[in-house]
Amino acid sequence: MTAIEEAWAILGRLGATPARADGAGLTARSPIDGSTGRVAETPQLDAVVARSVAAFADWRRVPAPRRGELVRLFGEELRAAKADLAALVTLEAGKIVSEGLGEVQEMIDVCDFAVGLSRQLHGLTLPSERPGHHMRETWQPLGPVLVISAFNFPVAVWAWNAALALVCGDPVIWKPSEKTPLTALATQAVFERALARFGDDAPAGLSQVVIGGREAGETLAADARIPLVSATGSTRMGRAVAQTVAARLGRSLLELGGNNAMIVTPSADLDMAVRAIAFSAVGTCGQRCTTLRRLLVHEDVAEALIARLKAAYETLPVGDPRGAGTLVGPLIDADAAEAFDRALDQARSEGGELIVGGTRVAGEGAYVRPAIVRMPAQTAVVEHETFAPILYVLTWRDFDAAVAMQNAVPQGLSSCVFTDSVREAEAFLSAWGSDCGIANVNIGPSGAEIGGAFGGEKDTGGGRESGSDAWKAYMRRQTQTVNFSRDLPLAQGVRFEV
Numbered sequence: 001m002t003a004i005e006e007a008w009a010i011l012g013r014l015g016a017t018p019a020r021a022d023g024a025g026l027t028a029r030s031p032i033d034g035s036t037g038r039v040a041e042t043p044q045l046d047a048v049v050a051r052s053v054a055a056f057a058d059w060r061r062v063p064a065p066r067r068g069e070l071v072r073l074f075g076e077e078l079r080a081a082k083a084d085l086a087a088l089v090t091l092e093a094g095k096i097v098s099e100g101l102g103e104v105q106e107m108i109d110v111c112d113f114a115v116g117l118s119r120q121l122h123g124l125t126l127p128s129e130r131p132g133h134h135m136r137e138t139w140q141p142l143g144p145v146l147v148i149s150a151f152n153f154p155v156a157v158w159a160w161n162a163a164l165a166l167v168c169g170d171p172v173i174w175k176p177s178e179k180t181p182l183t184a185l186a187t188q189a190v191f192e193r194a195l196a197r198f199g200d201d202a203p204a205g206l207s208q209v210v211i212g213g214r215e216a217g218e219t220l221a222a223d224a225r226i227p228l229v230s231a232t233g234s235t236r237m238g239r240a241v242a243q244t245v246a247a248r249l250g251r252s253l254l255e256l257g258g259n260n261a262m263i264v265t266p267s268a269d270l271d272m273a274v275r276a277i278a279f280s281a282v283g284t285c286g287q288r289c290t291t292l293r294r295l296l297v298h299e300d301v302a303e304a305l306i307a308r309l310k311a312a313y314e315t316l317p318v319g320d321p322r323g324a325g326t327l328v329g330p331l332i333d334a335d336a337a338e339a340f341d342r343a344l345d346q347a348r349s350e351g352g353e354l355i356v357g358g359t360r361v362a363g364e365g366a367y368v369r370p371a372i373v374r375m376p377a378q379t380a381v382v383e384h385e386t387f388a389p390i391l392y393v394l395t396w397r398d399f400d401a402a403v404a405m406q407n408a409v410p411q412g413l414s415s416c417v418f419t420d421s422v423r424e425a426e427a428f429l430s431a432w433g434s435d436c437g438i439a440n441v442n443i444g445p446s447g448a449e450i451g452g453a454f455g456g457e458k459d460t461g462g463g464r465e466s467g468s469d470a471w472k473a474y475m476r477r478q479t480q481t482v483n484f485s486r487d488l489p490l491a492q493g494v495r496f497e498v
Helices: 003-014 045-059 064-093 099-116 156-168 181-198 214-221 235-247 269-286 299-313 335-350 398-409 422-428 469-472
Strands: 024-030 035-041 124-126 133-139 145-150 172-175 208-211 228-234 253-255 260-264 292-298 354-357 370-374 390-396 413-416 438-441 476-481
Touching: 003 024, 003 035, 003 064, 003 181, 024 181, 035 181, 045 208, 045 214, 064 099, 099 156, 099 253, 099 438, 133 292, 145 156, 145 214, 145 370, 145 390, 156 172, 156 469, 172 214, 208 335, 214 228, 214 235, 228 235, 235 253, 260 269, 260 398, 269 292, 269 299, 269 390, 269 413, 292 398, 292 469, 299 354, 299 370, 299 390, 335 354, 335 370, 335 390, 390 398, 398 422, 413 422, 469 476
Parallel strands: 145 172, 145 228, 172 208, 228 253, 260 292, 260 413, 292 390, 370 390, 413 438
Antiparallel strands: 024 035, 124 133, 133 476, 354 370
16 A cells, blocks of 8 residues: 555545545645645635635634634544544655654644633723723634645644634634645544534634645635735745735734754753754754754864764664654655755855765655755855755854854744853843744754744744734734713813703
8 A cells, every 4th residue: 555545544534535636636645655646626715715704704703712612622533533643644744653643732732722712812901091981902803814834734833823713713714735735634524523513603614625736825815805824834935925915914924934053052961962953953854944954063062062963863764754763754755855955065065064964765755864064154055944954063162153143044933052051041042142933942943832922033023823922813903992971072171062
């Protein structure tokens, strides 16, 4: 059985029955062995949006704690389907088994968070300057939310958005990556199990999946009936989405490039640093927005750290992600592998020295050995984010210069410093330290907890999906004033006589 046939069998177990398209439609492909199938694309996008608008009219009337009950039921269904859904993530995105399970667990965690949030959509009571008046701030449902997700987190990103949007009173339209349509269809089937248990309060069209290519996402992003577009992907894609949505005065939430760096100081615990570097640089074969791509090491510890990393990289098991001992699965496709090769060639031309890895692994699928390249400076290839497992190593002498080097790239999602110095740690976290949306001390850049809003790039603003007060992005703020006096003050000392 090919990987894509195995994926179809899982879809059947989950109750998803996507229409297969023999001669047309969207290609579903497994990076494990290159096997393919076709899925019918979603017709009539206008009708999808119209259903979502109609659903909003009803869903916003349902009390928020009741909306939270639907998300609670969805969390239960995810727990029951965790093994199958995680296996499908492995088959379609190429993640190793533990990463697939971890991604579904993130979905469960954000459901738990959102259930509590459904009783905490707090506003403010404000003092009015006018006598006999009461003023308050209230948060109201916003409307249909479009979620455009990327292949590297094919289900978790949607859940971060959808769980919050649903408790805030918003229907969701999901345009998954054209590289991972099957996981989206499976997730929708799991969500429909929760809908069946929830009852008649949930309107039709509350959650919809749109299968299609880039053009489908562009059409939906341009639709003025969708007040919020949350998009995850490349900086190029995000810039296009932002311009389209801004042109119609809509809102956009963008999670884009992550040319993330780690600063290692002389006082750092190198054992801890090596583990963090290996996990964050090679996990998901370097295809995370929070992947470690730049390692900035003090000159005094550079040689020792590089030697230990080289030894660790030489033992990394690369291969079929379903294997029990595999730590590094495939790149998503041949194009990604070619980008890996081009970046290494450019690094060499810019004075880089390949320390370890950087070769292809024979067999079906796009398998590569993660690479470490020592660079003489932060050259053009280092400043460009290549979505593949390449770690560029640079050295420094002055801590402030290291922080400046970290900040001197256009991407700014996640960052970290390894140090036992309180001064260095606090400087890194200060207003003149890391300029990234996530800043960690003695923790790698990869990953983020549900409780904190997921960063926010320095060039697209803060506040992301999930934790903290990220829910406000899915609602509209309304200031309400009530006059309970017998007067209508127009200006100081002025009254109408009636």
